[in-house]
Amino acid sequence: MPVIVVSVVGTIAGLLIAGVGLWRTVRDPRGFLAYGVVALGLVLAGVGFSGWRYEAGDHLPLLLLIGISLGVLLLFNLLGYPGLVVFLIWSGVTILRRESRTLGNGLALLAGIGLLFLPGTLERLAPQGEIRDDPWYMIGYGVHTFAILVVAYFSAVFALFLIGSLLYRWRRSSTRPSAVVVLGSGLIQGEVPPLLGARLRRGVEVQRIFTPAPVLIPSGGQGADEPRSEGEAMAEYLRDELGVPATQIQPETESRTTRENLINSRALLGSKHDPITVVTSSYHVFRAALLTRRLGLTAHVVGARTAWYYLPSAILREFAAVLRDHWKVHALAVLAVLIVAVTLAVVLVPAMAWSP
Structure with a gap:
């Protein structure tokens, strides 16, 4: 088949794939797989169009594609990667100085240190010396290839997570919700801390957009170290600090997780398909949106502002939670990567070793 035919077919296929992904994101932006479909389609279309021309x-077109690709790689390696390492370490040290010293708050620092040593670690895993077809060289080649592909896979998934998070947060909804659900985040000595207070203020802002005002549902149960439920404390804060009439507040006081927040709050209302707006912190918006989709809720999620130094660790924590929620998909992807690495080691290494 002539190259130009393959290129034209690739261009058309890429545009169709990107179109399907775009249609899915417009129809329901609560999911980042569709963003990956759009990216894959655009890359395929770009390569096909460049080859066609x-x-x-x-x-x-081909020179532009090559130039843009090299430019992005160069900027990332010279500026983006070092800058990311410095920012993560700086942010990690800052949050540990200002907040509690927990593993969750230390994720940014750990990630920064991990990225600092990642290039050297991958280089050490690379097999040394001339290409040979003996078992030890093939094992070393397979391990090195597997490590690179796994890093590339999770980097791509994380990039899609960030893109999906940003695009979702920029999306606006004009539909009047039947309720505004404010997710709890823990009390300090039975009182609402600043982070939770920001969520409640954001919830009141959303409520006041609509007429008549939808009911506010502060949602959260009582933790083992808390003297009362979060929902009760949040309702008191709404009444006493933010001036919300008690008739517009319907607290939910039994939930322990975000999933239970949503299920229990939904149960306080009428039909499962009545629209709701969910309010949480900015870093938690996308994962909460993914969860509302999995629960079949008609929901839009908005976020309250979060201190800048808190964001990197919080975002990494959210990403880890998303990986956990979809662990079967990622386990299958890692298994596929392992099969590819083993195949390359068994097939490609002997071929390169035997070639003159």
Whole structure:
């Protein structure tokens, strides 16, 4: 088949794939797989179009594609990667100085240190010396290839998570909700801390947009170290600090997790399909949105502002939770990567070793 035919087919297929992904994101933005479909389609279309124009004698699209790719790689390696390492370490040290010293708050620092040593670690895993077809060299080649592919996979998934999070947060909804559900986040000595207070203020802002005002549902049960339920403390804060009439507040006081927050709050209302707005912290918006989709809720999630130094660790914690929630998918992906690495080690290494 002529190259130009393959290129044209690739361009059309890429545009169709990107279109399907875009349609899915517009129809329901609560999911980042569709963003990956859009990215895959655009890459395929770009490569196909460049090859098509190259075969037709127009070299500019291919040169632009190569130039943009090299430019992105160069900027990432010279500025982006070092800058990310410095920022994560700086943020990690800052949050540990200002907040409690927990593993969750230390994720940014751990990630920064891990990225600092990642290039050297991958280089050490690379097999040394001339290419050989003996078992030890093939094992070393397979391990090195597997490590690179796993890093590349989770980097791509994390990039899609960030893109999906940003695009979802920019999306607006004009539908009047039947309720505004404010998710709890823990009390300090039975009182509402600043982070939770920011969620409640954001919830009141959302409530006041609509007429008549939807009911506010402060949602949260009582933890083992808390003297009362979060829902009760949040309701008191709404009444006494923010001036919300008691008739507009319907606390939910039994939940222990975000999933229970949503299920129990939904049970306080009418139909499962009545729209609701969920309020949480900015870093938690996308994962909460993913969860509302899995629960079949008609929901839009908005976020309250979070201190900048808190965001990196919080985002990494959210990403880890998303991986946990979909662990079977990622386990299958890692298994596929392992099969690819073993195949390359068994097939490619002997071929390179035997070639003159």
